[in-house]
Amino acid sequence: xxxxxxxxxxxxSPCVKICVVHPEARICTGCLRSIxxxxxxxxxxxxxxxxxxxxxxxxxxxxxxxxxxRAARIARKG
Numbered sequence: 001x002x003x004x005x006x007x008x009x010x011x012x013s014p015c016v017k018i019c020v021v022h023p024e025a026r027i028c029t030g031c032l033r034s035i036x037x038x039x040x041x042x043x044x045x046x047x048x049x050x051x052x053x054x055x056x057x058x059x060x061x062x063x064x065x066x067x068x069x070r071a072a073r074i075a076r077k078g
Contacts, residue, residue, distance in 0.1 A: 011046055011049040011050055011053060013031070013041060014031040014032070014033065014052075014053060014056060015030065015031045015038075016030045016031055017030065018030030018031075021035065022062070022063045025059075025062040025063050027059055027062060027063065029063055031056070032056045032059040032060060032063075033052060033056070037052050
């Protein structure tokens with residue numbers, strides 16, 4: 001027996017339970033949403049949620065900036 005009360009047509013949250021805010025980009029490194037988007041998510045209209053979901057893939061580049069790794073550390077010492 002199914003329970004129609006719990007069936008929803010809502011857009012699922014992109015949360016992956018890795019909740020760390022990137023210091024420069026100011027977005028969550030797990031779901032890529034801003035703090036405002038995270039806190040407002042449950043109150044957003046479906047079209048607003050869809051707009052956020054559509055924008056998320058482009059945000060990955062904001063937090064994947066390489067810092068140089070080992071080569072940069074060696075260069076700084078020299």
